[in-house]
Every structure is written in C-alpha cells, then in structure tokens.
Amino acid sequence: MLGVVCAGKGGLRSVRAKVVVDCSADGDVAHYAGVHTRQGRESDGLSQPQTLFFRVQNVDDQAVEDYIRAHPQDFRPFASIVAKATAEGRFPAPRRGIGLYKTMEPGVWRINTGRVLRRNGADALELSLAELEGREQTVALLDFFRNNLPGFEQVELRDTATQIGVRETRRIDGAYELTLQDLHSGRAFDDVVALCGYPLDIHDPTGSGGGTGGEGLDAANIYQIPYRVMLPRVHEGLLVSGRAVSATHEALSAIRVMPPCFALGQAAGVAAALSVGNRASPRHVDYADLRRELLAQGAYLG
Numbered sequence: 039m040l041g042v043v044c045a046g047k048g049g050l051r052s053v054r055a056k057v058v059v060d061c062s063a064d065g066d067v068a069h070y071a072g073v074h075t076r077q078g079r080e081s082d083g084l085s086q087p088q089t090l091f092f093r094v095q096n097v098d099d100q101a102v103e104d105y106i107r108a109h110p111q112d113f114r115p116f117a118s119i120v121a122k123a124t125a126e127g128r129f130p131a132p133r134r135g136i137g138l139y140k141t142m143e144p145g146v147w148r149i150n151t152g153r154v155l156r157r158n159g160a161d162a163l164e165l166s167l168a169e170l171e172g173r174e175q176t177v178a179l180l181d182f183f184r185n186n187l188p189g190f191e192q193v194e195l196r197d198t199a200t201q202i203g204v205r206e207t208r209r210i211d212g213a214y215e216l217t218l219q220d221l222h223s224g225r226a227f228d229d230v231v232a233l234c235g236y237p238l239d240i241h242d243p244t245g246s247g248g249g250t251g252g253e254g255l256d257a258a259n260i261y262q263i264p265y266r267v268m269l270p271r272v273h274e275g276l277l278v279s280g281r282a283v284s285a286t287h288e289a290l291s292a293i294r295v296m297p298p299c300f301a302l303g304q305a306a307g308v309a310a311a312l313s314v315g316n317r318a319s320p321r322h323v324d325y326a327d328l329r330r331e332l333l334a335q336g337a338y339l340g
C-alpha cells in the first residue's frame with residue numbers, strides 16, 4: 039500500500055496515496071520507506087553546520103553602516119573584530135564575521151552567525167542538542183555584540199527562529215546523482231526540470247571556514263538539474279524533492295538553496311499529477327508531457 043502514516047493530536051493516521059512527494063528536507067518518508075540515503079561529505083560523513091537565526095533590535099543603524107563603509111578590507115561585516123576576538127578565544131561561535139541583514143524596521147537586524155558543528159539534523163536527540171547549543175550561542179553572541187561591535191551597544195534580542203536551521207542531512211540514492219562536474223560544465227540533461235545559478239556554498243562541517251566564493255572548482259553561471267534526481271533508484275510511487283534529492287555533498291551545496299528547491303518542488307508536483315492521471319509510476323512519466331506542463335506554468339528550462 040502506498041501512502042504515509044501521520045502522527046498528530048488525533049494519534050496515528052494513515053493516508054493512502056497513489057504517489058507520495060517527500061518534501062521533508064530530510065528525506066524522512068524515503069528513509070522510513072527503505073530508500074537508501076547518504077549523508078555528509080564522502081571523507082567522514084559530516085554534514086554542513088546548523089545555524090539558529092535570530093533578530094536583534096535597538097541597533098544604531100547609522101553607526102553600523104559607517105563602520106562597514108570605513109572598513110572595506112573586512113570581507114564580511116566586522117571580520118577584523120571577529121578575527122582578533124577569535125585569536126584571543128573570545129568569540130563564541132566558529133565564524134569569521136557577522137552575517138548581518140538589515141530589515142525594513144529601523145534598528146532591527148537579522149543575524150546569521152551562530153554555527154553548531156558535528157550534529158546530525160536527522161537524529162532527534164542530536165537535533166535537540168543542536169537547538170540547545172544554538173540558543174547558548176545566541177546569548178553569548180548578544181553579549182559579544184554589546185561589548186565589541188560599534189552600533190550594537192544597546193542591542194536586545196527581538197526573537198529567534200522557531201527552529202534551528204539545518205543545512206544538510208540525507209540525500210537519496212536516486213536514478214541520477216548530480217555531481218560537481220555536472221554543475222561546473224553546465225551539463226545539459228534530456229530531462230531538465232530546473233535551471234540554477236547559485237555557486238557552491240559549503241560551510242565547513244568542522245570549523246569556521248567555507249561558504250560561497252571558496253577556492254577550486256565552482257559551478258557554471260547557469261546549470262541544469264534533471265528530473266531523475268528526485269526518483270529513488272528502486273522504489274516506485276515516490277518522488278523526493280528539496281534538499282534531499284540525489285546529489286553529491288558538493289553539488290547539493292549549490293542546489294540546496296530556496297530557488298532551486300521551489301523549482302524542484304513544482305516539477306515534483308506536476309510529475310505526481312501526471313503520474314496519477316496517466317496511471318504510470320513517476321519513473322514512467324513522459325518527460326515531454328512534464329516539460330510541456332512546466333513551460334505552460336511559466337517555468338524557465340533554458
């Protein structure tokens with residue numbers, strides 16, 4: 039029987055379906071259905087770090103902007119202050135600068151600076167421990183901001199994200215595994231369902247390095263993602279979209295971001311509908327039909 043078992047206020051409930059689309063980000067449905075998955079980098083299985091986003095208020099916007107303008111050598115905001123504090127063992131997170139995003143509201147900024155290393159976001163206990171660590175880092179970072187960053191002297195916590203952000207967990211073993219070489223060469227696929235232009239973005243699983251603009255091979259300006267990355271290699275009746283698709287750790291670092299996940303989700307939804315309509319497993323959906331419908335919906339496929 040195809041479908042999923044849900045847990046909620048009403049207890050356990052099974053929902054039958056002709057096709058299931060797993061958009062859990064962690065490939066939960068696929069994993070529990072027995073689909074083979076991989077996790078992390080090839081060398082040691084470690085995934086990208088997790089980050090608890092938070093917002094701060096009472097920031098002196100002008101002082102921050104003046105400081106950033108006066109320090110063009112800082113490749114990220116306040117990088118030189120962070121470097122000195124890190125060398126002295128005073129910076130509370132493995133990060134080389136402050137990820138700082140101004141909001142529409144005066145004095146309110148979003149912060150992407152915490153970094154929780156070596157925690158498996160697909161494991162309930164490890165995820166809980168990561169949440170705790172993310173909150174501890176937030177408190178320590180606020181204290182650091184107040185005492186070290188121009189414009190942040192009176193800063194207060196506005197709120198944190200409801201959950202820690204998990205950059206990477208399971209990737210399915212799919213009918214095709216997207217590779218860094220595919221991205222680098224801008225390889226054309228017969229079953230392209232999404233175009234993407236984001237570079238590699240691997241935050242170091244063990245420390246402060248990484249992110250976009252790293253050295254070595256990078257993705258082409260525009261590259262393609264084929265339908266087959268969403269098809270488990272063996273299981274029928276299941277599509278896996280979002281950041282759990284079939285790709286290497288390196289390739290996933292580029293396609294895990296929101297725009298490609300939107301495009302892949304759209305393609306998965308259209309494919310699921312075609313699959314049900316034609317009484318064919320997602321594996322046997324006619325790509326010409328899928329392409330036609332995606333184009334009719336305004337998708338750009340090159």
Ligand SMILES: Cc1cc2nc3c(=O)[nH]c(=O)nc-3n(C[C@H](O)[C@H](O)[C@H](O)COP(=O)(O)OP(=O)(O)OC[C@H]3O[C@@H](n4cnc5c(N)ncnc54)[C@H](O)[C@@H]3O)c2cc1C
Pocket residue numbers: 061062063064066088089090091150202203204205279280281282294295296297299
């Ligand atoms: C700190 C951080 C910063 C980032 N910055 C950017 C950025 O600047 N730009 C960008 O484009 N991308 C960014 N990303 C990446 C991007 O946000 C994610 O990779 C992307 O949202 C993944 O999309 P998705 O659809 O696969 O999963 P998600 O958007 O995570 O959606 C999965 C959904 O499934 C739900 N779910 C999970 N498991 C279950 C279950 N068992 N049962 C029911 N529901 C479940 C979840 O609650 C969630 O709502 C960032 C990620 C992180 C962690």
